[in-house]
Amino acid sequence: MSGSCEVVVVGGGQAGLAAGYYLRRAGLDHVILDAQSQPGGAWRHGWDSLRLFSPALYSPLPGWGMPGQDGEDFPSAGHVVDYLRAYEQRYDLAVRRPVRVREVRPTGAHLQVQTNAGVWSARYVISATGTWQCPYLPDVPGREEFTGRQLHTVDYASPAEFRGQRVVIVGGGNSGAQILADVSQVAEFTWVTRRPPRFMPDDVDGRVLFDVAARKASGAGGGVSELGDIVMVPSVRDARERGVLHARPMIARLSAHGVCWADGSEQPCDAVIWCTGFRPDLAHLAPLLPGWRHGTAPTDGTRSTEEPRLYLLGYGDWTGSASATLVGAGRTAKATVADISARLAG
Known part of the structure; x- marks a missing residue:
């Protein structure tokens, strides 16, 4: 597989789907590349008792609110997965999976997205890979010594x-x-x-x-x-x-x-x-962000200040207020796609 489009979205979890919703509304040619084999993003991998922090009513992606879960004030991870799957189908989002993005490189006026399934060329790239794939372990002495x-x-x-x-x-x-x-x-x-x-x-x-x-x-x-x-x-x-x-x-x-x-x-x-947290999953962006070292990357809103054709969506407050939540991902995705649309029109 390979192709050329105006926007490539890397990641098909909640932030990637929110971006896809607004890209579709804006009429921009795009594709969403997701490394997962099925819909649901990181919610597919949560522990059995994991719950949202908010009632379903206050946890919508753009366009369609999350249905409530019978008998639960705070929806389970499985319920969120079902919602994301249904959301993807409802808006016929252009998700291709499983496609793992290896790296994104600048090539003249475009960005080249290299994957295990081919190469895509794009005017803009939205990275929405989240943090779940990069668990953080503190450097506590004796970790290698412990036999448990x-x-x-x-x-x-x-x-x-x-x-x-x-x-x-x-x-x-x-x-x-x-x-x-x-x-x-x-x-x-x-x-x-x-x-x-x-x-x-x-x-x-x-x-x-x-x-x-x-x-x-x-x-x-x-x-x-x-x-x-x-x-x-x-x-x-x-x-x-x-x-x-x-x-x-x-x-x-x-x-x-x-x-x-x-x-x-x-x-x-x-x-x-x-239970010591995560770091942003940005290794695929190393050719674009030479100063990145397993931490945050400098942005203006969601747009990279090092590579203006790159946007970072859903990684935490440094990419938009509450952007790692369902409702926050939608609000930051809206601003991101509006900015891309304006630049393409210009």
Whole structure:
């Protein structure tokens, strides 16, 4: 496969589909290249109990809202996957899969998108690959020495595999709290965080978070971080009722059979779950972004300041307020496609 078009979108998750919706509305010739074998993006790989932070009503992609899920205030990952699949079909989006983009290179007036299935040439490229493929592990001494099991959020599926074990969960964000809520029901657990966990009020969900982030972007208030780090979804509220939401300070190192703190105390464990976040999946853009080193890339809105024919969509607040959420991806995609349309018309 190969071809030439005005816009190539790299990634067919929520941000890529939002871009496709607006590109189709704008009448721009485009293709969406997705490395996944099926629709759903990163939501296909979440753990069994993973939930959205917002009710379905407040988690729409552009054009068509997410239907509610029977019996659930906060939709499951599987429900989100079904929604993304139906969304793709509803708008007949131009997704080709599985196509893995190896790199994007400048070639005169165009960008060349090299894949395992051929080469595409485009006037503009929208990168929407997200972060799930790039889990971050902190450089904690002794990680190579530890003889137990180590896994990241991306590897976690359900608490059943830890039944009766001693488990250390590292990380004070939403994934750490939700996985703690799971594992604490079946295992002996310890939760460690770099700073004391900050829980948001019970009535704060993704809708409130986006509104706060939008006001911050307009200079009209403080940011989401002022509210806390952890959304109190039902499983986390249940963990609070069970009295298990207590964290110890961050470990200093791992030993062969456990974890150690700065005061020299040691605790044996069978497994460590690193809920320590992600980095943007931008390796395919290395020829365009020579200064990129596994972090963010400089942008003006979503447009790269190093390569003006490249847009970065859905990676976090540095590519638009709340752009890594469903509703935020739609709003930043709209501005991105409007900018591309104006430049093509010019």
